[in-house]
Every structure is written in structure tokens, then in C-alpha cells.
Amino acid sequence: xxxxxxxxxxxxxxxxxxxxxxxxxxxxxxxxxxxxxxxxxxxxxxxxxxxxxxxxxxxxxxxxxxxxxxxxxxxxxxxxxxxxxxxxxxxxxxxxxxxxxxxxxxxxxxxxxxxxxxxxxxxxxxxxxxxxxxxxxxxxxxxxxxxxxxxxxxxxxxxxxxxxxxxxxxxxxxxxxxxxxxxxxxxxxxx
Numbered sequence: 001x002x003x004x005x006x007x008x009x010x011x012x013x014x015x016x017x018x019x020x021x022x023x024x025x026x027x028x029x030x031x032x033x034x035x036x037x038x039x040x041x042x043x044x045x046x047x048x049x050x051x052x053x054x055x056x057x058x059x060x061x062x063x064x065x066x067x068x069x070x071x072x073x074x075x076x077x078x079x080x081x082x083x084x085x086x087x088x089x090x091x092x093x094x095x096x097x098x099x100x101x102x103x104x105x106x107x108x109x110x111x112x113x114x115x116x117x118x119x120x121x122x123x124x125x126x127x128x129x130x131x132x133x134x135x136x137x138x139x140x141x142x143x144x145x146x147x148x149x150x151x152x153x154x155x156x157x158x159x160x161x162x163x164x165x166x167x168x169x170x171x172x173x174x175x176x177x178x179x180x181x182x183x184x185x186x187x188x189x190x191x
Contacts, residue, residue: 010110023057026113038075054079068092069111
């Protein structure tokens with residue numbers, strides 16, 4: 001599981017305005033050849049050129065997120081080649097970025113993963129976010145939000161019960177172990 005807390009600009013759902021800030025966007029003053037971002041696997045020079053441009057890009061992180069969230073597997077995106085992004089695509093639903101969780105809790109309309117949605121529900125539950133607000137944040141019905149809160153309450157309760165049982169078992173094992181060890185009086189006295 002990947003967990004990050006970096007400060008990042010997160011694009012809103014359906015927002016493509018970040019592309020205007022991308023270094024790869026050709027303009028009159030920045031005549032970038034878009035083909036440089038679609039090199040062949042053996043074209044090391046074009047790959048290096050594209051990565052150097054991405055390293056200067058103020059929205060490289062947003063570009064990478066967009067590629068991962070939309071399943072875009074072509075070309076160099078966010079400074080990573082297709083091959084470098086492949087493992088990230090496979091693990092995208094496990095991504096847990098707390099800056100994204102906090103952005104949603106603050107009311108931002110951004111794309112989140114399954115792990116981030118679970119974190120939003122847990123944080124909402126712990127912060128007493130009303131069911132209606134959680135429903136609005138996650139774009140679900142209030143009934144579904146209430147169900148998620150019930151499941152969260154149940155999971156927290158089960159975890160507490162398991163922790164208590166583990167503590168009792170450890171306490172029982174400790175007292176059994178100390179009872180089996182001889183104490184000073186068990187050795188008798190010398191005659």
C-alpha cells in the first residue's frame with residue numbers, strides 16, 4: 001500500500017485545465033513536439049528528452065494521477081514511461097494519499113481510490129461528519145452513507161473486541177508463565 005502526505009494540486013473531476021500549464025503543451029513560445037512523449041521502447045534519447053521536460057513541469061503529479069485514474073497506458077505521463085507506470089496502474093485502488101482524503105473532506109470534487117474512500121468514511125465517522133455531508137462528498141445516497149458509517153462503527157467495535165481479547169490472552173499467558181517459574185521460597189532453605 002502506498003501512503004503519501006505530499007502537498008499537491010489535485011484535479012477536480014472532469015477538470016482538464018491543468019493541461020494548459022503542462023510543459024508538453026505546444027505554444028507559440030514553447031514549440032514542443034508531442035511525439036517526443038510517445039517514444040519507442042528502445043528510443044533512449046526521446047525518453048530522456050521527455051523525462052527532462054516532465055521534470056520541469058509544474059503539473060507532472062496531476063498528469064501522472066490523471067493517467068493512472070483514467071487507465072491511460074500510452075506514452076510518457078507524469079515523468080514515467082508506460083513500463084514504469086504499469087505497476088502503479090495495478091495498485092491504483094490501494095493508493096492512500098492523505099492530501100487527497102483531506103481535499104475531499106474539505107469539499108473538493110476529486111477522483112479518489114477505494115482505499116482513499118475508506119479513509120474518508122473513517123475520518124468522517126471519527127469527526128462526526130453528518131451523513132448527508134458524507135453522501136454529498138462521496139456522490140452517494142444518504143442511505144448508502146449511513147450504511148458505510150454502520151459498517152465503520154461495526155469494524156471499529158470488532159477491532160476493539162479483538163484487541164481486548166489479545167490483551168487478555170497476553171495477560172493470561174504472562175500470569176501462567178510467572179506461576180510456573182519458581183520463586184525464591186520454592187527452593188527451600190539450606191540446613
